[in-house]
Amino acid sequence: MDRLVFGCGYLGNRVAQRWLESGDRVFAVSRSEQSARAMQQDGLLPIVADVTQPESLVDLPEVDTVLYAVGFDRLSGHSIADVYVQGLQNVLAQLPAPRQRLLYISSTGVYGQSAGEWVDESSICQPERAGGLACLAAEQELEKQRAELDSCILRLAGIYGPGRLPRRDALLAGEPIKAPADGWLNLIHVEDAVRVVLAAATAGQLPDRLLVSDGTPLRRQQYFAELCRQLDAPDPCFDEQQQSETDRARASSSKRVSNRQLLDLLGEVIVFDSFAGGLADILQAGGDSSDPGAA
Numbered sequence: 001m002d003r004l005v006f007g008c009g010y011l012g013n014r015v016a017q018r019w020l021e022s023g024d025r026v027f028a029v030s031r032s033e034q035s036a037r038a039m040q041q042d043g044l045l046p047i048v049a050d051v052t053q054p055e056s057l058v059d060l061p062e063v064d065t066v067l068y069a070v071g072f073d074r075l076s077g078h079s080i081a082d083v084y085v086q087g088l089q090n091v092l093a094q095l096p097a098p099r100q101r102l103l104y105i106s107s108t109g110v111y112g113q114s115a116g117e118w119v120d121e122s123s124i125c126q127p128e129r130a131g132g133l134a135c136l137a138a139e140q141e142l143e144k145q146r147a148e149l150d151s152c153i154l155r156l157a158g159i160y161g162p163g164r165l166p167r168r169d170a171l172l173a174g175e176p177i178k179a180p181a182d183g184w185l186n187l188i189h190v191e192d193a194v195r196v197v198l199a200a201a202t203a204g205q206l207p208d209r210l211l212v213s214d215g216t217p218l219r220r221q222q223y224f225a226e227l228c229r230q231l232d233a234p235d236p237c238f239d240e241q242q243q244s245e246t247d248r249a250r251a252s253s254s255k256r257v258s259n260r261q262l263l264d265l266l267g268e269v270i271v272f273d274s275f276a277g278g279l280a281d282i283l284q285a286g287g288d289s290s291d292p293g294a295a
């Protein structure tokens with residue numbers, strides 16, 4: 001089968017490599033000539049294009065599956081709305097017919113719940129942060145074409161995995177965590193996210209959207225305590241007074257994400273149904289390098 005990936009980053013590149021391993025022909029879009037050359041060496045068919053530049057998106061290949069996993073690069077010179085909303089509009093306008101399945105990687109940040117409520121695919125979306133607002137606006141653009149495009153929105157919880165263990169180095173150094181100890185976190189191991197994408201690409205009829213999480217929310221204090229335990233780091237300490245505005249905004253969201261519909265439709269795609277198990281697997285494999293992100 002032919003696949004097309006927009007956004008060959010932490011998730012997209014893993015999916016692309018799995019498709020290659022299964023014998024598929026995989027096109028991958030990159031803004032960078034250098035990245036395109038690296039993709040070619042990996043067996044991908046690179047397309048040098050920028051989702052914010054419509055003229056660069058002409059002559060896109062006709063494929064069986066499109067994965068849209070474009071992240072926001074703060075150094076790009078564009079706003080998050082330019083990349084997420086206008087970028088998706090540009091791609092949808094250029095995709096050749098007949099259009100096959102499109103999987104759009106969104107975020108559980110589209111929800112604004114803050115009192116620990118459980119959310120599912122039917123829950124109201126009232127995001128307050130720029131990322132959630134842009135994701136929701138992009139989803140709405142995609143839904144306008146639902147009648148003519150076989151698409152599914154995958155709302156992912158926070159991705160962790162090898163090389164992506166937020167605040168690892170700070171914890172090892174015994175530095176205080178500039179966030180409240182309370183509040184719910186929702187996570188998904190990157191390899192489980194890959195399995196979800198692969199399963200969704202070949203599944204029968206899918207709903208408009210699916211929530212993608214490990215189904216086991218944990219409080220922020222539990223997350224850091226487990227991370228410290230497995231890293232043999234000092235016990236975590238929290239300093240809410242030193243929070244940045246970004247940290248404060250992130251911490252204001254507190255909900256619990258259900259993955260029931262995902263499991264009902266796609267089966268046993270979640271291997272790491274708890275952060276403790278997923279973290280143990282990462283550390284045993286030696287993938288414990290740091291990541292600057294925050295939880």
